[in-house]
Amino acid sequence: MPFYRGRRLRRSPALRTLVRETALHRENLIMPYFVVDTPDVDFRSPISAMPGQNQLSLQELEKQIGRAAEHGLHGCLLFGIPAAKDEMGSEGYAEHGIIQRACRMIKENWPDLLVITDVCLCEYTSHGHCGVIENNDVANDPTLELLSRMALSHVRAGADIVAPSDMMDGRVGAIREALDAHGFTQTPILSYSIKYASSFYGPFREAAESAPKFGDRKTYQMDPPNWREAIREADADVAEGADMLMVKPAGPYLDVLLRIRETFALPLCAYQVSGEYSMLMAAIENGWLNKDAAILESLLGIRRAGADFILSYFTEYLLENKLVR
Ligand code: PBG
Numbered sequence: 627m628p629f630y631r632g633r634r635l636r637r638s639p640a641l642r643t644l645v646r647e648t649a650l651h652r653e654n655l656i657m658p659y660f661v662v663d664t665p666d667v668d669f670r671s672p673i674s675a676m677p678g679q680n681q682l683s684l685q686e687l688e689k690q691i692g693r694a695a696e697h698g699l700h701g702c703l704l705f706g707i708p709a710a711k712d713e714m715g716s717e718g719y720a721e722h723g724i725i726q727r728a729c730r731m732i733k734e735n736w737p738d739l740l741v742i743t744d745v746c747l748c749e750y751t752s753h754g755h756c757g758v759i760e761n762n763d764v765a766n767d768p769t770l771e772l773l774s775r776m777a778l779s780h781v782r783a784g785a786d787i788v789a790p791s792d793m794m795d796g797r798v799g800a801i802r803e804a805l806d807a808h809g810f811t812q813t814p815i816l817s818y819s820i821k822y823a824s825s826f827y828g829p830f831r832e833a834a835e836s837a838p839k840f841g842d843r844k845t846y847q848m849d850p851p852n853w854r855e856a857i858r859e860a861d862a863d864v865a866e867g868a869d870m871l872m873v874k875p876a877g878p879y880l881d882v883l884l885r886i887r888e889t890f891a892l893p894l895c896a897y898q899v900s901g902e903y904s905m906l907m908a909a910i911e912n913g914w915l916n917k918d919a920a921i922l923e924s925l926l927g928i929r930r931a932g933a934d935f936i937l938s939y940f941t942e943y944l945l946e947n948k949l950v951r
Pocket of ligand 1: 744746748756791792826827828829830831843898899900901
């Protein structure tokens with residue numbers, strides 16, 4: 627009985643690429659940016675927990691996206707750091723808020739670049755929670771109205787896709803209704819459907835200045851040991867009208883990604899979050915991992931598990947170094 631000679635198809639690069647099952651293209655990658663509302667037009671502040679990433683003024687964001695667009699950037703995800711925070715996160719849905727200005731700026735310069743906005747209050751509230759506080763708790767239903775206003779203001783400013791990340795129940799339905807009521811029936815919602823209460827968001831909270839001032843996010847974000855709960859969350863979002871689903875974080879939740887891929891027909895996104903980026907960068911900067919190979923392997927794993935596209939802080943690097951095309 628001849629045994630299986632798996633090595634036959636690995637003998638040369640040409641054979642390996644012939645039978646390769648998963649690819650990563652530039653269209654599969656979205657770059658997140660942190661834009662700060664500041665009068666200092668040259669503002670560019672390195673995020674210490676995320677080597678290579680910066681908080682940017684609107685003008686610096688314009689330069690940064692200009693460079694990335696030349697290298698083939700397909701889309702971006704925007705986070706805003708407002709000039710002032712309050713209890714209700716009102717800068718988040720202000721007509722001339724930082725994200726609203728950023729959307730207009732990008733669409734004026736690069737009309738074809740996909741602009742996705744993160745819809746969540748935590749960067750805008752003085753307490754750092756993703757919803758309004760009532761009786762020392764994050765109040766679900768009163769938050770929906772604010773999230774809807776925020777999504778609507780982003781779309782009016784030119785956002786192509788809105789991505790609610792707050793994890794309030796019913797927000798996809800509320801946002802859909804608000805968009806439709808104002809004639810934006812064609813704007814898709816990318817729901818952060820399956821978002822775990824993860825320690826891997828740690829570096830992001832420095833980047834977005836959004837750490838909660840009291841308590842944590844465990845009453846609204848998902849409990850990491852659960853996967854059936856992920857199916858329930860996705861079911862609810864599909865019923866409410868989500869156009870695309872997301873699993874976040876990505877790397878530590880590939881099993882969840884695969885199950886969602888197999889259970890739902892909607893396009894699926896995965897977020898390789900700040901902690902995943904920082905972990906890889908720390909090992910890379912120590913010389914413990916080969917940079918390009920490790921980055922590509924981490925992203926191909928996410929694609930193999932079922933993600934159609936990935937939000938990743940490595941996007942610009944991969945484009946600039948022609949590691950994806
Ligand atoms: C806002 C939001 C967070 C992330 C994306 N949107 C932080 C959080 O929920 O605390 C995390 C992204 C990352 O870690 O890269 N709610």
